[in-house]
Amino acid sequence: AAPDPFLSPHPHRAAVMSSPAAKKARRESGVGATGPDTVVVLDYGSQYTQLITRRVRELGVYSVLLPGDADMARITSHNPSVIILSGGP
DSSP states (O other), rough: OOOTTTOHHHHHHHHHHHSOOOOOOOOHHHHTSSSSSSEEEEEBOOTTTHHHHHHHHHHTTTTEEEEOOOHHHHHHHHOSEEEEEOOOO
């Protein structure tokens, strides 16, 4: 089976980082050059979690989507600058 791109973002990162749309977005927003290096998005059941992760990547910022019950070791292994909590009551 093919790896889930949301759990294995490395191949996707190169394509997003070099796309013309990503370069333009980084120039206009200032994100990427001076912004966070890694964003971890924790999924607590929101219907928008994958959209949030994709939009962060489109800005040229490396992002990882993890389940909400991921243990702290798994989260910190990505050395995130930002953690986004998506969903939940």
